[in-house]
Amino acid sequence: MRPTLLIVDDHAGFRALARRLLGSGGFDVVGEAADGRAAVTAARELRPDVVLLDIQLPDIDGFEVLARLRDGSVGPAVVLTSTRDRADYGERVDSSGASGFVPKAELSGAAVLAVIGSGWMG
């Protein structure tokens, strides 16, 4: 069974490309969200295995979304992404509890799988 995945990003163009890339890269893309609050709601409803989460969102940022997801019973693997470098966020990515970080320009099914590792099914 392919792992289910939720894409969270405020750029529709990026979401469409990511859906195609990850869909053909071994994931079952079950939903999309364009901002932080919608992401939290969608994650609770869809219970995806993985959330691809952009850090810069129009309402609450990706770190806050992650914290809210961790507060609830939903425990998907979260992969943070950004057009910026991981280093631009200092220690925040490491301390956020995310499974890892994939720069947007390097996004692929393989990159996401490498980050969540073999234990993605929990």
Added chain:
Amino acid sequence: MRWLRPALALAALAAGLVNLTLIARAGDAQPRSLLYLVIAIVGVSWSFVAVGLVAWSRRPDNHTGALMVAVGLAYALPGLRLVHSPAGYTLYLLTATLPSAVLAHLIAVFPDGRATSRLQRVFIVANYATTVPLAFAQLLLVDPRRLRCPECPPDLLGTGGQHPFGEAVMAVSDLWDVVLAGLLLWIVVSRWRRAPAPRRRGLAPVVQVAVVLLVLFGVRQALRAVLSPPPPWLDGALDLAVLTTLMLWPLAFLAGLARSRLDRLAVGDLAIELEQAPSPDRLQQALARALHDPTVQLAYWLPGQQAFVDEAARPVELPPAGGGRSVTILRHDGDTVAALVHDAALDDEPELVQAVAATARLTIENQRLQAEVRAQLEEVRASRARIVEFGDAERRRVERNLHDGAQQRLVNLSLALGIARSQVPAGADGELAAALDEAAEELRLAIAELRELARGIYPVILSEAGLGPALASLAERSPIPATVAAAPADRLPAKIEETAYYVASEALANAAKHARATAVTISARRCDRGLEVEVGDDGVGGANPDGSGLRGLADRVAALDGHLRVDSPTGRGTRITAELPCGS
């Protein structure tokens, strides 16, 4: 009514002369009684009228002078008892309590000349409403010969005999006088206790005399009520004491005025003090001393801002009228120079305030100019800080736009290329695959360059993670080995973090570009004033502090009220230190 005051003076003089003639004719009266009349009529009446007229002309808006004249004229009335006719004597008896009633009114409202409290108003009404009717009741019920004047003629209204209530009415009247005296004493003392320092100076002589007078009067009336009548020697002595003290009241008033005049002489001391070009603080203290008002505050007028400011160019709100504080505007050639905010009590001394203001005018004008310069400097400093803040905000905006716009589009393009590349079947046209790979590589470089450009415009890590991680990232990306020796663990105000970061960034760039350094150490430490950022390298030294990079950095640091030091001896490395106050 310019004739009113001379007319009143003439009336008092005439009444006094008539009284003196009557006294001279009443040669058969007792010597004590004559002395009493001379003091009452000449000592009290004339002195009150004379001093009252002085006070009146000095402060026509204050009723104190007019009330003093009224007291003086009222004290001419007892002369009526010397007119040996029942009609004159009856009139005397009817008006016998008027002098003390008007006097009580004067004491109750001194020095304002009008009632300012509810207690004062109640007292004045009770005073007039009771003393005159009580006098009338006595007239009806008591044998005039019992009224300390065995030789007086009978009055017109009297029953001629001893009415059974007569004694009681006299006792009630005397006791009521004691109550009124006590109430008046309370008014005088409580007003004294509330009075601010400058007002107390002028009030002191009058208040002291009033207290003695009221105590003596109260004791006399109490003895009359209790002993009815007291021994003539005791009553006479108290009578004399009351009248003598009363005669001192106008003199005490003059003494209060004289004090103010003497205060004006003290303006000379102020002139000497101002010779030494005092600081704004010292000037304020000198003004407070000269005006005997420790609360004096000087506010300088800034025509440019249309506002009053203090010596540190902070805005000063002038107090509204009637709040116990008064404002005297100081002008030169019709232009407002400053405002003197002082106790409202000094409104009684406009000459003193003007004399002090005139003496201090040059110094005040000088300090006004200094305050103006300080205000302009403050404005320049604030506008420089605003320019820096605006610049930083613009940098953040541009970085954000790049991130959301061009960077995002290039990233999308890169992903689309990746998808296209994955569609090329293995073993198909090798040229297409190679071209797509080439395009993807070019794109990767373009994205990396754009990211570096965006980071140079504004380092997002600074707002995301704070100064420590930002400096660490700066050191990591430095072309020469750099270490961060110290960085604050907590967050600081954004403008401090930004300035500290740019200091480190510029110093690092200089070390790499010009200093031929092999190692750089960055440290940012909390200090007493705020934050101290130090960047040292082991390069060739000789950095020019007036070069455009360092000059701009110094300006930026100065905009936060900070200081930048460049220590760069030739051959011994460069050390750039910025002190950034966190309070600004």
